[in-house]
Amino acid sequence: MSTARQSVQSVKEASGSLLEAFLAVQEAEGYLTEAALKAVSEAYAIPMTQIYETASFYSMFRFAPAGKTIIQVCRNAPCHVAGAGDTVAALEQALGITIGETTKDGAFTLEYTECIGQCQASPSLVINGEVHTSVTSDKVAGLLASLSN
Amino acid sequence: MVQEMRITLQNVGKIDPRSIDDYMQAGGYQALEKARTADPMELITEVERSGKLRGRGGAGFNTGLKWRGAAQAKAERKYVICNADEGEPGTYKDRIIMEGDPHIVIEGMLICACAVGAAEGYIYCRGEYQKANELLKNAIRQAEEKGLNGGVRLQVVSGAGSYVCGEETALIESLEGKRGEPRLKPPYPTVEGYQGKPTVVNNVETFAAIPSIVEKGAEWFQSIGAKKYPGTKIFTLSGDVVNRTWEEVPTDTTLRDIVYGIGGGVPGGRRLKAVQVGGSSCRFITGGMLDSAADFDSMARLGASLGSGSVLVVDDSHNIVDVLVPITDFFAHESCGKCVPCREGTMRMAGLIRDIAEGRGDEEKLAMIRMLSGYMQSSCFCPLGQSATTAVASAMEYFPEDFEGKLQRKEAAVHVED
Numbered sequence: 252m253s254t255a256r257q258s259v260q261s262v263k264e265a266s267g268s269l270l271e272a273f274l275a276v277q278e279a280e281g282y283l284t285e286a287a288l289k290a291v292s293e294a295y296a297i298p299m300t301q302i303y304e305t306a307s308f309y310s311m312f313r314f315a316p317a318g319k320t321i322i323q324v325c326r327n328a329p330c331h332v333a334g335a336g337d338t339v340a341a342l343e344q345a346l347g348i349t350i351g352e353t354t355k356d357g358a359f360t361l362e363y364t365e366c367i368g369q370c371q372a373s374p375s376l377v378i379n380g381e382v383h384t385s386v387t388s389d390k391v392a393g394l395l396a397s398l399s400n
Numbered sequence: 401m402v403q404e405m406r407i408t409l410q411n412v413g414k415i416d417p418r419s420i421d422d423y424m425q426a427g428g429y430q431a432l433e434k435a436r437t438a439d440p441m442e443l444i445t446e447v448e449r450s451g452k453l454r455g456r457g458g459a460g461f462n463t464g465l466k467w468r469g470a471a472q473a474k475a476e477r478k479y480v481i482c483n484a485d486e487g488e489p490g491t492y493k494d495r496i497i498m499e500g501d502p503h504i505v506i507e508g509m510l511i512c513a514c515a516v517g518a519a520e521g522y523i524y525c526r527g528e529y530q531k532a533n534e535l536l537k538n539a540i541r542q543a544e545e546k547g548l549n550g551g552v553r554l555q556v557v558s559g560a561g562s563y564v565c566g567e568e569t570a571l572i573e574s575l576e577g578k579r580g581e582p583r584l585k586p587p588y589p590t591v592e593g594y595q596g597k598p599t600v601v602n603n604v605e606t607f608a609a610i611p612s613i614v615e616k617g618a619e620w621f622q623s624i625g626a627k628k629y630p631g632t633k634i635f636t637l638s639g640d641v642v643n644r645t646w647e648e649v650p651t652d653t654t655l656r657d658i659v660y661g662i663g664g665g666v667p668g669g670r671r672l673k674a675v676q677v678g679g680s681s682c683r684f685i686t687g688g689m690l691d692s693a694a695d696f697d698s699m700a701r702l703g704a705s706l707g708s709g710s711v712l713v714v715d716d717s718h719n720i721v722d723v724l725v726p727i728t729d730f731f732a733h734e735s736c737g738k739c740v741p742c743r744e745g746t747m748r749m750a751g752l753i754r755d756i757a758e759g760r761g762d763e764e765k766l767a768m769i770r771m772l773s774g775y776m777q778s779s780c781f782c783p784l785g786q787s788a789t790t791a792v793a794s795a796m797e798y799f800p801e802d803f804e805g806k807l808q809r810k811e812a813a814v815h816v817e818d
Contacts, residue, residue, distance in 0.1 A: 270559065297577070308736070331723065371645055
């Protein structure tokens with residue numbers, strides 16, 4: 252908790268942005284815990300209702316823990332045309348879950364993301380914040396193998 | 401023959417984006433120096449006249465006019481905001497600029513601050529663009545170290561995943577720490593923007609054009625491209641095209657030159673079916689319309705739009721209804737929920753399109769789509785909802801047999817126009 256509190260304080264001093272405070276907390280704790288949101292509320296002197304009102308609007312914020320590895324596949328038209336549907340199917344099969352789920356062991360979360368601006372090399376996806384491009388379905392097995400190494 | 405012409409991308413790939421010295425050796429920050437010695441109103445007139453630079457984010461509003469509004473507004477504080485919340489599907493032009501030449505954006509913003517009398521500025525950079533965010537922060541730090549910021553405090557602030565925040569008033573709300581819901585206009589941001597103060601919000605590509613305009617002048621910029629939308633535009637290609645790539649060209653370049661000249665046409669012996677210029681909020685056009693120039697007004701004459709300059713190419717292997725599924729899903733996900741027609745309409749539209757795509761369609765559902773589309777275009781609060789069904793409406797107009805094929809549960813109907 253003290254780490255979250257510290258990062259909130261440093262964001263407040265640096266940019267004063269509420270969204271960046273949430274991002275910092277999420278980076279430290281994996282998701283927006285109630286305790287962390289209270290810390291933001293206190294640091295920014297904003298009531299908890301308003302804190303939730305803002306945080307719940309943005310799709311990057313989580314309110315529950317996710318898998319250790321989060322795979323987010325772009326589902327917008329350019330990636331769709333380039334075969335993102337097949338990529339998702341290959342990932343679902345390899346991980347044994349459907350999109351939107353987390354594996355039972357908590358190792359992987361598979362979900363959609365909106366356009367990530369990498370349409371020059373679609374289908375594209377993001378793994379724990381890192382962009383991977385041209386991930387056609389035939390490259391899924393290799394990609395997952397490279398993650399476990 | 402496609403003639404590339406790089407103004408906003410002049411340094412991309414040529415300089416180290418982390419080095420201010422590289423940028424300055426390429427002539428960077430000389431326009432800022434020139435701007436600082438000029439009379440602010442003359443500077444604005446130059447931008448206004450100077451090629452009638454019109455916003456490159458998609459709305460095409462005259463940039464100089466925006467600046468004049470903010471400059472003439474009386475207030476003790478004014479703000480300059482760079483809209484780097486690029487999120488229109490298929491668009492990656494701002495990322496290319498910010499990752500390749502962040503200083504050109506900073507210089508454009510500092511010139512604007514000088515013209516309108518602002519001492520503070522923000523770059524609202526989408527949360528997914530971590531690399532651009534870091535490069536911009538580095539560029540600001542370097543400009544400050546060299547004393548180039550002239551007392552103007554610039555800051556990069558991250559978004560957190562919201563398409564509607566690309567709308568300028570929603571962006572301002574978000575920057576103020578609130579939900580990104582658009583405000584009623586007027587008042588326009590140039591009168592009451594960030595923290596209620598006069599604010600200029602311009603797109604990354606718009607700011608990146610400013611240094612060259614200040615340096616080379618009105619006549620030069622106006623002589624390039626289409627008369628009423630002069631200059632250059634970056635186009636970003638995606639979909640069924642040989643070269644999924646990007647290029648900056650004069651605005652009078654034809655769509656055919658963009659799709660075939662830059663993009664190399666459709667791969668794998670397939671044929672072109674549809675092109676969607678401007679992103680998911682824009683219309684599909686057919687192969688027969690490609691001889692039009694790509695500028696703002698020529699696209700409007702086609703009933704389409706230039707939008708962000710993204711170019712999604714769809715070949716004849718797709719039924720257009722299948723392409724509408726991710727498009728309508730996108731709007732259902734990104735609707736901010738402020739107004740009922742958009743919140744409910746985008747959700748219903750996505751459901752109806754999915755029903756048809758998956759073989760559960762009937763004539764009644766098609767009629768409902770038409771009706772809903774009309775209601776949403778006329779009654780949604782902001783451009784997101786108003787344009788959420790634009791692609792659907794154009795697809796129904798140009799590819800009725802694809803819908804018919806889905807109703808009869810046939811495989812992809814094929815419609816080709818060369």
